[in-house]
Amino acid sequence: AIKGVGSDAPAPTAAGVAAVLKGPAGNGALGTLTGSVVDPASGAVLWKQGETTPLTPASTVKVLVAAAALLTLDHTDRLTTRVVRGDQPGTAVLVGGGDPTLSSLPADRRTVYPGAATLDDLAARVKARGPVDRLLFDVSRYQGDGLAPGWAPEDVPDGYVAPIVPLMADGGRQDPTMMDNPRSATPAAAAAAALAARLGVPSAGPGAAAPGAEVLAEVESAPVDQLVENMMQISDNVLAETLGREVALARGMPPTFAGAVQAVRAVLTENGFDLTGAEVVDASGLSVDDKVPARLLTDILVAAGEPGAADPRTAKLRPLMTALPVAGGSGTLAGRYQEAGAAGKGWVRAKTGTLTGVNSLAGVVVDTDGRLLVFAFMSLSPAENRVVRHALDELAAALRTCGCGG
Known part of the structure; x- marks a missing residue:
């Protein structure tokens, strides 16, 4: 107060x-x-x-x-990252829900985002539903360019921002514990690859989740008011x-x-x-x-x-x-x-x-x-x-x- x-x-x-x-x-x-x-x-x-x-x-x-x-x-809403069942047997689709705070660090490690969900937790929940042989990622929630007019070309490598997509880990940071450090130019692919590694499958490629696809696992961000803070x-x-x-x-x-x-x-x-x-x-x-x-x-x-x-x-x-x-x-x-x-x-x-x-x-x-x-x-x-x-x-x-x- x-x-x-x-x-x-x-x-x-x-x-x-x-x-x-x-x-x-x-x-x-x-x-x-x-x-x-x-x-x-x-x-x-x-x-x-x-x-x-x-x-x-x-x-x-x-x-x-x-x-x-x-x-x-x-104010209590949360942004949800989901893994849904794909069209082919053994295939799953990682669906970006707009949560850039999703973390690649273990739950007991501090990131710049308090209360962040983790890829470890998401992977564990997917594994509990059965084996996955192939992982795709879906970034259809957001549209348009990832970089805004008036942004400097060096803003991404200098660590001020990442291309804006609905799927990323740690805001695209290379070091999740530091506020300003180089960001990924392809944050969705990087986050998907990190989940694929945890599932023991080849690096993910882009794809699309079918409407109404069965949800295998999901994790949620902190609530909106905490994200604003x-x-x-x-x-x-x-x-x-x-x-x-x-x-x-x-x-x-x-x-x-x-x-x-x-x-x-x-x-x-x-x-x-x-x-x-x-x-x-x-x-x-x-x-x-x-x-x-x-x-x-x-x-x-x-x-x-x-x-x-x-x-x-x-x-x-x-x-x-x-x-x-x-x-x-x-x-x-x-x-x-x-x-x-x-x-x-x-x-x-x-x-x-x-x-x-x-x-x-x-x-x-x-x-x-x-x-x-x-x-x-x-x-x-x-x-x-x-x-x-x-x-x-x-x-x-x-x-x-x-x-x-x-």
Whole structure:
């Protein structure tokens, strides 16, 4: 839970917030800075600067897909990987169900995905149903290209993402225990080969499961709300794209990059969010072609963090609050707020975003009056990313030090 929140604390004022942000917002390292600060208890906008101007959000775009997933999918739903009986005797088909967290490690080994199902477990269940001589794999759940417009060619070997398919192990990572390490260019084939090895059959080839084929074995991912939290904590691009496609499927839209984006837009629009200026081509924020205004980020976080829960969207969106990394404590903020912005350590919770020349931070903080504030800061700057991140951390930490009640 977010510690120290009290909606009966002194209400912050725009003048008070402007006073504490004046210095850190003027840091030249921030380059072009846009942002918004809102009191979720009252809905009052306390500070704004270019808040309707669309900028490249980087991974803060995951706030959008997280919200769409929480608003659309049952929070207890799980993604299921199945092995079904094939058309020929002794043949089985591994059917990708959209779970990129399926792990090649034993159940007692920690992966980057808490609560992941394992190939070992799946293989054991298949063996219990009888011998298999041949294994095929089916990736028909998702469609279209595996790589989005605006992704760099080196993103896969550099470990930021794998081609998006409904079957993979460990998000396509070569080392399942490390967040960023080289990914497979053919993650479905790699996962199928790993299962085939466990079954003692030749490496699998592509195939199709017959409609209504008998299920031999299945394993399930962690529930949707935990997948959302994991995505937000470690900024997992593959998991973000998977959730986007699952929203598309739930909406009856194509499970492609374009379909996922259209589905996310539709869900957010139907739930009252103004997407004016928002143009995105993926669900992860890895594309340099994405554009989002800071105001949209704060609008979503305000709906998730509204303390009285009077907003009908809040109950579904509330897990977004606990999914945010904690400054100096967890996820992508674990190593930050040690020096720059140290006053915010343990008090700021936020989603990070980083690309070359792009840095963003969107989240919540409890000020010294005990009031929850929602913020989004977006920067385009030629300065070194580390320097810009420190400047953004100081902005959020300034809100923590704000006894800004009138």
